[in-house]
Amino acid sequence: MLDEEEQEIRKKLHELRQEHRDLDDVISRLSESAHIDQLRLARLKKRKLQLKDFIYKLEGELVPDIDA
Numbered sequence: 001m002l003d004e005e006e007q008e009i010r011k012k013l014h015e016l017r018q019e020h021r022d023l024d025d026v027i028s029r030l031s032e033s034a035h036i037d038q039l040r041l042a043r044l045k046k047r048k049l050q051l052k053d054f055i056y057k058l059e060g061e062l063v064p065d066i067d068a
Contacts, residue, residue: 009061009062010062012058013055013058016051016054016058019051020051024048026044027041027044027045027048
């Protein structure tokens with residue numbers, strides 16, 4: 001992998017992790033609210049899971065292949 005590609009992946013990972021943390025905060029605050037919008041909460045949780053999957057995928061691209 002080229003250094004440029006690796007830097008781009010690391011930058012994207014940083015952005016995705018930040019968005020994941022932000023969503024976690026929003027979900028926590030909404031869950032504590034007296035009037036919970038269940039649909040919005042479900043959508044946020046789904047987005048958070050999508051981000052997590054994409055983060056794992058990108059992290060996998062950074063791991064070098066090992067020939068057996």
